[in-house]
Amino acid sequence: MLAHKSLNLNNVADQFAISRPAISKHMKILTECGLVTITQQGRERYCHADFGKLKQVADWTARYQKFWTTKLDALGNFLEKEKQQDQQK
Template structure:
């Protein structure tokens, strides 16, 4: 089953895992050591992150290393950017309106 990037980042534990992996490549056990949940629970989160392409796992000897794939996060960033621009424009317009209202009020007084 191919999972959605937005579904993956909706979970706080998965966001924390991405945060850890953004700093460095870690083994599965190293990732799990940062959490107070079971190793199988972390494995499930890792599986979801892998299915949506946010992380990749590479085998090196007996160890499995997890690496972040920031290309998929760019999709999220691009999607959110349109709303950031929209709200920035709306808030700028509100700021201008309030400034004009305040100036008009000063002229009356």
């Protein structure tokens, strides 16, 4: 929701079937992680998505993508050979 526009906490809470305190707790965690920033505008608090941290996660996982792809492909090949050998018995 926050990827497209900033919303106040009440608008965010209205989208979920959980309590407002639960929404506040989740937003606090997202804020602590740097994924959401909250700004005060008058009496309202607006939530904004901050995609900088997600880019860091994407960059980190991209480093390991080739490694895990190679390992999982090797596992798939091994399992396929085992299956063929079992069928030949």
